[in-house]
Amino acid sequence: MLRFTAGLVCVALLAPFAARAADDAPLTVMLSEPPRTMDPADQNATETASVLEPFYETLLKRDARGTIQPGLATSWRPSADRLVWTFSIRPGVRFHDGAPCDAAAVTRSLQRLIDRKVALAGASVYRAVIASVRQDGETVVVTLARPYADFLSLVTLVQSAIVSPVAVEAGELSRRADGTGPFRFVSWRAGEDVFATRNSGYWGVVPAIAAIDWRWSPEPSVLNMALQTGDADVVIPLAPVFARVYAPGQSAAALATVKRQRSAALFWLALNTRLKPLDDARVRRALGLAIDRRALVAGLLDGFGAPACHALTPDIPDALPCGAGEDRARIDMARALLKEAGQEKGFSVSVVVQEPEEPIAEALQAMWRPLGVVLSIRRQEAGVWVQSAFAPPEEKAREETGMALTSWSAPYVSDLQLRPLYTTGNSAPHGANLGFYNNADIDRMIDAAAQDNQPASRHETLLAIQSTLDRDAPIVPLFTRDTLYGVRNGISGVWAATEGSIRVVDARRAQAQ
């Protein structure tokens, strides 16, 4: 038996592992989870988007400031009613497999995106908005099902990235990225890394770094240690608690720098509007009033975030900021509202949370105690949480689920921040309206805002939506969490996008490195 064990060990120890020359060292980027697929349209995960971004390109793209810039489309024009959009495709671009990325290929890629038979996980919004896609010479014509003010934002998202028809035909896209981006896919060693090399035939500026090696670890302290040892050149996310290790004057400051990006990752609490006493808007408002959001940001995020008091996040120009004192607890006002609702003695309610978010629930537990509100926390594994949070009203009533604590990020597109969470048609289990909020006015206003191309009237509608939601309080917004990431000193050109993905295609090493 000993010989058997020793044999196993020897076989593995002698297994060849790829060795890479030091002068051609790849940029190693560590994430908190592995990519889920290499198909950009079949996912909705920030980490996966980070990995895919160097491989693919979209018709339009956002720069570091969030401004829309040409991508694979050099120009675009809408029809008078803004229902038909014509994109001129950049000439001479080729996919990594050598196939031309012309209007025909772009048309096929977008048609695949909205094809219900293909059923891609990240395609639902495109299928709702786009009616058809056709080629017209060197242009691609996209016809919308209805006017959609944020349509151009949709074609900047990685889900709409143009994929090679050859890879689609071969059925390899889920395992092997094939786009037009500045990096070519080399390998995806399951459980280990994704390796990419510079695309020397790239139509734009060829990257300075020769290769990217994507790795991952779910353990925050391992990400921090990897940044210190140099096992990783870039880590994202870096837990706030480790940020102080790299503060000026600390020993690790000589190794790496922590960077901060304001993010659209909103943390919120969905309230079950069909469960007593949460069916009373006064009770729901009282719960929101009793929360000290500034303390949550200071205590749970070490200050790396911002209190959220309204439905839209700050990346939306129409978002209402927190008013004076709104981010502080207003216990007296909360008590008065509870008294008005006949709940002055308080009540018991339960919340379902995923494991990493339990500290938030514990803080709320303490903040609501002065009101006599007893919060019981049901900590759940991610899959179990999904089942609980998306349960229909009867099931939530049976299990007495009063609240669900969650977060998400949908920057720049107000419709994506509002429609899934607040419209009647998206009530769970059909969508993410987890508290079954039902308001025909809100449904109508969200539709109107989505279709309105006039900034002034749209602004008014979005303000009205936020005010109505403040009054009805179907959710309690808590805070937005900044994206923290660490970069080894001597590396520049790395930035994080508002939705939390990391952008490394423009990275370069200083000569001294």
Added chain:
Amino acid sequence: MSRLLRRAAALPLIMLGVSAAVFVAIHALPGDPARLMAGPQAPESTIMELRARLGLDQPLGAQYLHFLERAAHGDFGISLRDGSPVSTVIIERLPYSLALGGLAYLLALLVGVPGGAFAAAREGSWGDRLLMAATLVGASLAGFWVALLGMEVFAVRLRWLPLMGAGDWRHYVLPALVLSLLPMAMIVRMTRAGVREVLRQDYIRTARAKGLSPWTTITRHALRNALAPVITVVALNLGGLISGAVVTETVFDWPGVGRLLVDSVRYRDYPVIQGVTLLSVLGVLLANLLAEGVIAQFDPKARSA
């Protein structure tokens, strides 16, 4: 031998029963893979379409029969996450888990057996007490914590060893040491107890009376008879190596089956969970047979049973 053959012949039937139980258990897990793939903002229509694409809209019985039909041809389905064949996904990871686990058990045996024999021979001495205290600590420490501590000391501060990942021999040192702690402590204690028992037997007294040195008495006579329970436990644990070391592999970013299982459970990748679980069960059953065979070589009573 005939008993072993009879047991081996029963394996397919056992696996069939286990596969049904595992299939039902996995599908009873709360959480929908389609929802986890599409994210919270996806409408139900997308979820339903995804479920149809993944074959999850079929009745459970039909899904199981389909699984059996494919499994009979050596096809365990495709991963719901990336469409890779399950067998390929597992085969890619298996050598890493076997190597790490094998090395950890080798270490545990190399330290545990002599350590246990030494402690038994010097029962009550300071050395024995120290070793027993060390095994108590080794068995009690959380692997997760020891792993992080080891990384901080040997990788971050001293820079002697790599932090994580699989690579050359240096990558094996920390994870193998961490993984070996518990079995090492267990083997030391079991060996000590076994040898201590044997040392009280009359034939050992006779051997000593004939002038054999204490060391020869232990290695030639006592250990041979004391090791049967150790072998049983180690052999049974070898079966578990297939399913990997979940915590150690996760912390050390080790691309083994344990980490694959964690990721697959997180995303409810049913075919991969099913594949890993069945392989693990098969491993334990085969290890059981192996243990019986090996013990029969050591213990004449087991041969005649």
